[in-house]
Amino acid sequence: MLKIEGLNQFYGQSHTLWDVDLHVQEGQCTVLMGRNGVGKTTLLQCIMGHQAVKSGSMMLDGADLLKASVEQRPRMGIGYVPQGRQIFPLLSVEENLQIGLPVRARNDRKIPDYIFDLFPVLAEMMHRRGGDLSGGQQQQLAIGRALVVNPKLLILDEPTEGIQPNVVTEIGDIICKLNREMGLTVLLVEQKLPFARKVGDHFCLLDRGRNVAGGEIATLDDELVKKYLTV
Numbered sequence: 001m002l003k004i005e006g007l008n009q010f011y012g013q014s015h016t017l018w019d020v021d022l023h024v025q026e027g028q029c030t031v032l033m034g035r036n037g038v039g040k041t042t043l044l045q046c047i048m049g050h051q052a053v054k055s056g057s058m059m060l061d062g063a064d065l066l067k068a069s070v071e072q073r074p075r076m077g078i079g080y081v082p083q084g085r086q087i088f089p090l091l092s093v094e095e096n097l098q099i100g101l102p103v104r105a106r107n108d109r110k111i112p113d114y115i116f117d118l119f120p121v122l123a124e125m126m127h128r129r130g131g132d133l134s135g136g137q138q139q140q141l142a143i144g145r146a147l148v149v150n151p152k153l154l155i156l157d158e159p160t161e162g163i164q165p166n167v168v169t170e171i172g173d174i175i176c177k178l179n180r181e182m183g184l185t186v187l188l189v190e191q192k193l194p195f196a197r198k199v200g201d202h203f204c205l206l207d208r209g210r211n212v213a214g215g216e217i218a219t220l221d222d223e224l225v226k227k228y229l230t231v
């Protein structure tokens with residue numbers, strides 16, 4: 001579904017991503033891994049068009065993502081849950097969810113009911129301000145908001161960061177449900193190994209902006225973990 005090849009990215013003079021390849025297969029959950037600062041968020045931002053790419057190719061179901069504007073990418077079927085959630089604190093839960101509505105077809109600009117089935121707390125807190133929600137609730141809101149655009153590919157940047165263990169389990173179950181039962185293709189950045197192993201089918205491991213390993217999650221062995229993930 002998503003095929004990135006030979007991607008190079010710079011922050012000014014600083015070469016951050018070096019010839020990075022990433023293939024996300026339809027229906028799979030791919031986990032992008034690596035220590036802090038290796039370039040995971042930068043790669044996701046390149047996919048969303050928030051960072052410029054120096055060279056390489058990036059195709060989504062045969063369409064050239066690099067030719068698409070930031071506004072077009074959600075319309076091409078990408079839902080994005082950014083690092084730190086980026087909830088609008090002064091807007092209500094409903095208004096935060098409504099942000100994705102213009103991306104939907106003109107005759108279908110309504111928040112889909114299944115989002116409230118997945119996250120009942122969003123229905124309960126519909127008129128509360130985003131800033132009044134707990135971290136876990138905000139993460140659920142961020143995922144709900146990404147689903148409003150009716151994505152075929154859901155991208156999540158560290159959805160478990162700074163969240164209580166019971167909510168981490170809940171979010172893991174929901175990602176599995178979206179992926180395995182509802183057929184949504186998922187790409188997520190995740191540092192927590194048990195979580196990555198629970199939700200992931202494939203992994204892509206980066207180190208200092210370069211691919212160092214990848215494949216089925218079962219092949220992510222202790223040696224790779226020690227070399228590239230343990231701090």
Ligand SMILES: Nc1ncnc2c1ncn2[C@@H]1O[C@H](COP(=O)(O)OP(=O)(O)OP(=O)(O)O)[C@@H](O)[C@H]1O
Nearest residue numbers: 011014016034035036037038039040041042043083
């Ligand atoms: N806006 C920016 N301007 C300049 N350098 C940046 C910028 N954002 C990130 N970097 C640098 O690029 C490198 C990759 O950062 P990035 O945030 O993509 O890594 P990461 O793997 O997602 O790490 P983390 O898990 O800590 O979020 C780091 O060295 C970081 O300091």
